[in-house]
Amino acid sequence: MKAKVHVTLKRGVLDPQGKAIAHALNSLGFDEVLEVRQGKVIELDLRETPPDQVQARLDAMCRALLANTVIEDYRIEL
Amino acid sequence: MKAKVHVTLKRGVLDPQGKAIAHALNSLGFDEVLEVRQGKVIELDLRETPPDQVQARLDAMCRALLANTVIEDYRIEL
Numbered sequence: 001m002k003a004k005v006h007v008t009l010k011r012g013v014l015d016p017q018g019k020a021i022a023h024a025l026n027s028l029g030f031d032e033v034l035e036v037r038q039g040k041v042i043e044l045d046l047r048e049t050p051p052d053q054v055q056a057r058l059d060a061m062c063r064a065l066l067a068n069t070v071i072e073d074y075r076i077e078l
Numbered sequence: 079m080k081a082k083v084h085v086t087l088k089r090g091v092l093d094p095q096g097k098a099i100a101h102a103l104n105s106l107g108f109d110e111v112l113e114v115r116q117g118k119v120i121e122l123d124l125r126e127t128p129p130d131q132v133q134a135r136l137d138a139m140c141r142a143l144l145a146n147t148v149i150e151d152y153r154i155e156l
Contacts, residue, residue, distance in 0.1 A: 006119065021120065021143070028142055032135065035123040041084065042099065045113040057110065064106050065099070 001046050003058055004077040007067045008039035042066055054078060079124050081136055082155040085145045086117035120144055132156060 009015050015037050022036040049057060058076045067074040087093050093115050100114040136154045145152040
């Protein structure tokens with residue numbers, strides 16, 4: 001089975017990479033770009049897991065490794 | 079207005095970062111993880127643009143900067 005985890009910086013946390021992208025797009029003539037923030041998507045291919053456990057297992061993976069919950073939010077998509 | 083661009087490696091392109099994540103998750107006891115692939119999400123905040131032009135403008139941004147179309151696919155979400 002497949003699952004996706006979206007990891008994004010929390011509001012208020014500086015995103016220098018996003019800023020660099022915004023600046024580069026403006027330089028290329030895309031003046032309509034006001035702000036850019038960059039996040040990650042982690043696509044997981046999982047062995048079949050009981051449906052009532054998948055969410056909890058993914059949550060544990062996020063807390064253990066996939067997201068830095070001090071500065072990042074995550075969202076699980078099944 | 080907001081837009082999101084999802085950038086993922088094409089099927090068949092090696093993803094060492096994904097492999098490292100899968101290996102780390104397995105080491106942490108998440109044995110159900112078979113494969114991991116990592117992609118990017120770029121969230122853009124745009125000045126109001128005529129709706130018939132937004133898609134084309136974002137497409138141009140992807141081709142010019144956001145995605146390397148040789149090895150990456152992109153998907154625009156408005």
